[in-house]
Structure formats: C-alpha cells, structure tokens
Amino acid sequence: xxxxxxxxxxxxxxxxxxxxxxxxxxxxxxxxxxxxxxxxxxxxxxxxxxxxxxxxxxxxxxxxxxxxxxxxxxxxxxxxxxxxxxxxxxxxxxxxxxxxxxxxxxxxxxxxxxxxxxxxxxxxxxxxxxxxxxxxxxxxxxxxxxxxxxxxxxxxxxxxxxxxxxxxxxxxxxxxxxxxxxxxxxxxxxxxxxxxxxxxxxxxxxxxxxxxxxxxxxxxxxxxxxxxxxxxxxxxxxxxxxxxxxxxxxxxxxxxxxxxxxxxxxxxxxxxxxxxxxxxxxxxxxxxxxxxxxxxxxxxxxxxxxxxxxxxxxxxxxxxxxxxxxxxxxxxxxxxxxxxxxxxx
Numbered sequence: 346x347x348x349x350x351x352x353x354x355x356x357x358x359x360x361x362x363x364x365x366x367x368x369x370x371x372x373x374x375x376x377x378x379x380x381x382x383x384x385x386x387x388x389x390x391x392x393x394x395x396x397x398x399x400x401x402x403x404x405x406x407x408x409x410x411x412x413x414x415x416x417x418x419x420x421x422x423x424x425x426x427x428x429x430x431x432x433x434x435x436x437x438x439x440x441x442x443x444x445x446x447x448x449x450x451x452x453x454x455x456x457x458x459x460x461x462x463x464x465x466x467x468x469x470x471x472x473x474x475x476x477x478x479x480x481x482x483x484x485x486x487x488x489x490x491x492x493x494x495x496x497x498x499x500x501x502x503x504x505x506x507x508x509x510x511x512x513x514x515x516x517x518x519x520x521x522x523x524x525x526x527x528x529x530x531x532x533x534x535x536x537x538x539x540x541x542x543x544x545x546x547x548x549x550x551x552x553x554x555x556x557x558x559x560x561x562x563x564x565x566x567x568x569x570x571x572x573x574x575x576x577x578x579x580x581x582x583x584x585x586x587x588x589x590x591x592x593x594x595x596x597x598x599x600x601x602x603x604x605x606x607x608x609x610x611x612x613x614x615x616x617x618x619x620x621x622x623x624x625x626x627x628x629x630x631x632x633x634x635x636x637x638x639x640x641x642x643x644x645x646x647x648x649x650x651x652x653x654x655x656x657x658x659x660x661x662x663x664x665x666x667x668x669x670x671x672x673x674x675x676x677x678x679x680x681x682x683x684x685x686x687x688x689x690x
Contacts, residue, residue: 361412385560392566435507476505557660586632588658
C-alpha cells in the first residue's frame with residue numbers, strides 16, 4: 346500500500362481488528378488518508394463502516410481493538426489523546442436533531458456548539474456567517490427558528506455546526522439521508538464546495554452510491570473486511586474492457602435466461618447484473634469484438650431482445666459486482682468445507 350508523502354497523511358490505519366464479546370467485527374483493515382481528500386465508506390448495514398469510524402473518533406476503548414491507528418498524528422488508543430483528537434475533528438450525525446436545537450435560530454445553534462470548544466461568540470458568528478454563505482443558507486433564515494427551515498437547509502446548518510471549530514477532518518454519517526432524492530446531489534455538491542474552499546478532509550459513511558461522484562477514493566466494506574480502497578475511476582476501469590457495459594431489455598427475463606448468457610463461450614470472464622424486471626447489464630472481455638457474437642448467441646438460444654444500449658459502468662455497478670464476487674467466493678468455501686466434513690464423517 347502506497348503511503349505517499351507521510352507529512353500529508355492525516356489518518357493512518359494498519360492491521361486494525363475490533364472484537365466485542367469474542368466476536369471479530371473488523372478484520373485486518375489497513376488504509377491511509379491524505380490531507381484534503383474526500384473518502385467514501387460504502388457497504389450494507391453491518392459491513393463495519395461505523396465501527397471503524399468509532400475507533401477513529403475515540404468512541405471504542407483500546408481494549409476492544411488492536412493495530413496501529415493514528416488520527417492527525419495522534420493515537421486514539423491512548424485516552425490522553427482523546428481531547429486533542431476530538432478538537433481536530435468534526436462530526437455530522439445522520440439525524441440533524443442529534444446536533445441541532447430546532448427551537449433556536451441557526452446562529453444561536455452555532456453559539457451553543459461553539460461554546461463547547463471555548464470559542465468566543467464573535468469569532469463563532471464570523472465563521473458561521475462565512476460557512477452559511479458558502480452553503481447558500483438564505484440570510485433571512487439565520488435569525489429564525491430552525492424548525493421553520495427546509496430539510497435541505499437543516500442539513501446544511503448541521504454541516505456548518507460540524508465545521509465551526511475548523512477541524513482538520515469532518516466525519517459525515519449518511520449525509521444525504523432525509524433529503525429528497527432530487528436534492529441529494531445538491532448536498533453532495535455543497536460538501537465538495539466546502540472541501541475545495543476549506544481544504545477539510547472528509548469521511549462520508551453512506552449507503553448512497555451517488556456519493557461516489559464526489560469522493561477521491563472509495564472504501565468498499567463487507568462483513569468487517571476492506572475489499573477495496575481506490576479511486577472511482579480506477580475501480581471501474583479494473584472491470585472487463587474498462588467497464589464497458591451492454592444493457593439489454595429481454596422479454597420475460599429470468600434466472601434461466603441469465604444463466605444462458607453466462608455460458609456465452611467467447612467471453613469466459615462475462616459478468617451480468619440484473620438491474621430491472623427485464624433489464625440486464627453485461628460486461629465482458631473484448632467487448633467490441635464479442636458484442637455482436639453475444640447478440641447472435643442470445644437469439645440462437647431463444648432470448649428475445651427488445652432493446653440494447655451501450656454505456657460505461659457506474660460505481661454502483663462496480664459495488665454490486667464486487668459484493669457478488671465476494672459472496673461467490675464464500676459460497677465456494679462453504680461447499681468445500683461441507684465436502685471435507687462429509688469425508689471426515
């Protein structure tokens with residue numbers, strides 16, 4: 346694993362393992378984060394995203410984890426470092442009500458939270474007004490009760506609160522949760538804007554695959570293991586033929602028909618993802634050479650193609666394929682173990 350310039354590393358994790366009640370939750374995770382990066386932690390519930398963040402933010406005692414972990418050059422394994430680490434980081438929870446007082450105005454909320462860091466009111470107000478301006482929070486709402494603001498505006502005030510003490514690192518738990526689908530990208534755009542203007546390193550802990558659009562590197566986690574940690578573009582181009590996709594609409598699509606496609610002899614590394622009732626995406630080696638042959642093969646095997654288009658795989662597809670691959674590995678291991686047990690019996 347490349348570490349780059351060590352002076353630029355703000356988070357370094359080596360061989361992290363977390364155990365509760367003799368159950369291993371995190372398994373040998375290693376990664377590092379450079380100053381100013383936006384990092385996305387992607388995975389289904391139980392993948393280990395939040396547990397890793399809890400280690401980084403001093404929420405899990407050292408008795409429950411092993412490995413070498415440093416956050417802004419300080420180890421969260423030592424309680425004497427807690428106060429300094431916490432002063433260097435900010436946190437935006439999934440639910441705004443956990444860090445906002447709805448009956449108070451945005452500026453009063455800032456005043457309350459800034460006092461926790463020993464900041465003077467005038468300094469906090471000046472920083473808040475700068476952040477509110479960057480986040481396009483309407484000035485006529487700054488002195489009105491927060492409960493009168495829209496969901497998106499509350500989310501942006503929550504971000505401002507997390508940044509009020511100018512932390513080196515900002516952790517955001519499901520930053521697009523509770524925001525209308527049409528507004529999710531707006532939230533992500535504001536995070537990118539903050540990152541560029543302030544240079545703040547950010548961790549996005551999320552199920553929302555659209556967040557991959559703004560991250561510098563994506564961590565894919567499953568069952569406590571870090572499967573991948575790389576840029577969106579590098580992950581996608583690692584797919585067959587750099588991620589080129591053939592999208593088919595197939596009449597009465599079912600598993601039997603998908604299995605027929607998987608048996609296409611010209612491309613042994615063929616990968617399929619069902620993305621709708623009758624829609625299937627196909628990735629394969631030698632895409633240009635094999636596409637027409639695949640269509641002919643499908644027709645010869647009785648598959649009726651209603652429509653076909655070409656595209657490049659999105660991060661969402663890479664994520665699905667990578668998880669499928671891991672599940673298939675585990676399935677084969679279970680089959681082998683069952684076979685060994687039967688022989689032993």
